Amino acid sequence: MRKINSIFIVDDDPITVYGIKKLLNAVVDCDQILEFPNGQLAINHVQKLLLENKELPDIIFLDINMPVMDGWEFLEEFIKLPASKSVNINIVSSSIDQNDKDKSEEFKTTTHHPIAFKSKPIRKEDIVEITNVITT
């Protein structure tokens, strides 16, 4: 089974978090899967990691609609951080709004982190595809 060091799931919906975790566990071997119910808590943790000079996660699953700090605000903060590592960011949303897709494309051009837009529900194939990039 492929091995991944660290994965963040930033989402306030416990069912989605449960689903992603369940699928990940079926596909890869991951040391650490961290959950954050909003963007603020996630960015706080990232900042802490950078401060302590620890490694950033390989993959972030990011919801858009969240309280306190939403997915877009998180992205804005995240790409500003001095991170040399490329973190695979997967925006997972139930949105099928073209505006949201365009917005994610815009973010892509402003950062070295690979950004992908995935519509809910997340399928096993999506998880395979996402994790493949890291392990190969």
Add this chain to the structure above:
Amino acid sequence: MLKNNPVISNQFLIKQLPQATAFIDRECKVVFASDKWVEEFNFPPCNYKHKKIQDLLGWESTQWTNSVLGCIKGKRAESFKERYTDKNAGTKWYQWEIFPWYDEAENVIGAIVQAEDITQTEQKEQQLNRLQFILKETEEKGKIGNWEYHQEQDIFTSCPMILTLLEIEDNTGLTLDNYIDFHKIGYDRNTISMAIYSAMEKKTSWNEKLQITTAKGNQKWVNVSGKPLYQNGVYIGLIGIVQDITDYVLKEHQTKNNEHLLKTLINNLPIRIYIKDTESKKILANRSELDHCGIAHEADIIGKDDFDIYDKETAEQSREEDLEVMISQIPMIHKEFSQQNPDGTSNYYLSSKIPLKGTNGETTGLVGITMDISHIKQKEKELKRLIHVTSQQNKKLVNFAYIVSHNLRSHSANFSMLLDFLTEEEDQEERENIIRMLTDASNNLMETLHNLNDIVAINTEANNSKKEVVLHKTLNSVLEKLNPSLDEHKATVVTEIPMETRINVIPSYLESIITELITNAIKYRKPDVPPIINISLHHVPNYTVLRIEDNGLGIDMKKHSKKLFGMYKTFHSNTEAKGMGLYIVKNQIETMEGKVNAQSEVGVGTTINLYFNEEN
């Protein structure tokens, strides 16, 4: 007696001849002249004898000389008229009679010349000719005919022009009665009959404009006039003049019709029309213009300028426009301007000024056309407002549709995912776990649908359900209901609302809004500080503002101001937060045509301002 030496016997008889007579010998020398001749031709009284007659007269003409010479040869000349020019007497006309002069032996010894001064007759004749000519010309050019009626003999005579006028071939048999019958039956024939009767009986004259029907059936307008005819002071009949004035009358009718049409048209147009002279004084104004100026009769506006009608500023501006148009001769088209009414409202107008030019191209004034476009402006304003409302509603709808689709999709995605897991899961405990989550998802969906339903209900609430409420009373009733919660958190509510303040609202919305905002103030209190909520009233143009101020956690407005009132937006890590409260508040106040805004500072507190529309 010598043949060529004529002698006059009975000289005293000749001397007294009543007619100017001269006897001349064969050499044209005067032998003797009557006193009349001497006087007429101004001969020297004593010594004219034996001088040549031509020399004495100082005049001769070919015909005259030939006649004299003819007579001397024994051939009598015809009497003739000839003009005679004399240095002293000027031009005269004479009837000349020249005879051969015979002696007893029938020998021609000279000629007898007789002259009759016919100057006066000649002049009269010429005058008559001229008058006849003028009459003929006038009759023809002016289509004027005349007739005479001699009552005693019952004779009716008419000039050829009468025939032309009546379109008959000849006037034989034309009687006064026939003539009268040419007049149109009714008014015209009655009028002429009465006039002629009156002229015969009372010796009056007449002058009427009447219609006739000619022999060929054509209708003509004629001017008939006439009077009794007298001879030596005795009444003998009538004389009448008939003038064909058809062309003139028809033109006059046409002009009158045109004028009437034009007047009717401009007076009934809903736009103001006026004509000004070069000094900007009005010389014409239609009904609309008069009404606008508050003047009843057109005569009262003629000669007035804008300074007599409007305030100085308006008048000066108008005069400036007039001058520019009249000097440049370039029309001013559709210039928009507004005028304030005494009641403070404004009217909007489109004004055009077109220069009027005389035959030589010089400016003689201008035509002004002013259209009141206030109602159009009003509609435009209304339309703009409607477009704004519509675009706002559209935005809201798009947002709502987005939210609906997003939320429903997120639930269906969860169902779909969980069901996938369930079909593949074999572990019984995990299956139960998944089923529990499916139940949660189902409950969440129900709640979402419930929320959406609330929103739809707000947006479809009819406007006419608005009522006037006493703000103070509503507030108190809400506070009473919230009392247990306020007590529990040791909250203080300070209200500064005048007792009499009334606002127009949907009562249930007002209650819901106040409840939501006070609940929020408690929900997002600082953990260790008892909440203090200040409720006060303010006024800004068109709105009554209800302000609800707390000392709670506050929100970072830099980050969140744009989505504060958005759906499913929450700003605190509070599990109670659903992101619906403020969204509903915003929808409710907007449904009541009001608005809401907020100020907040983290750690200080939040102020929400509710704007209630006073217009409705």
